[in-house]
Amino acid sequence: xxxxxxxxxxxxxxxxxxxxxxxxxxxxxxxxxxxYGQGKYKVRTKANRYILQLPEKIHEEKKAEIEAAIRFHxxx
Numbered sequence: 001x002x003x004x005x006x007x008x009x010x011x012x013x014x015x016x017x018x019x020x021x022x023x024x025x026x027x028x029x030x031x032x033x034x035x036y037g038q039g040k041y042k043v044r045t046k047a048n049r050y051i052l053q054l055p056e057k058i059h060e061e062k063k064a065e066i067e068a069a070i071r072f073h074x075x076x
Contacts, residue, residue, distance in 0.1 A: 013042060013053035016063050020071060022050060031073035035066075 022028040028050065032041055042053040058066065 011055045013055060014057045016052040016054065016058050016066060018050045018052055018067055018070070020067060021048070022074060024074075027074055028070070031070050034073050035069055 029043070032043065032052070036054070040055065044051050044053065052066070052070075
């Protein structure tokens with residue numbers, strides 16, 4: 001899946017490795033657009049895992065909440 005449209009200013013990206021597998025990259029993009037807004041995140045893949053890159057630092061307890069929210073939108 002290509003990176004979403006990126007903001008023009010310099011941003012430090014923080015990574016969240018998604019533990020769930022998502023078979024439909026367009027559906028995942030739609031879910032992420034709904035949660036974060038188009039162009040306010042990036043996604044890359046490594047070893048068949050999606051890695052979400054966000055402009056803010058994410059604490060460990062927040063990572064599970066993020067994945068649950070993505071899953072809710074993805075399945076909805």
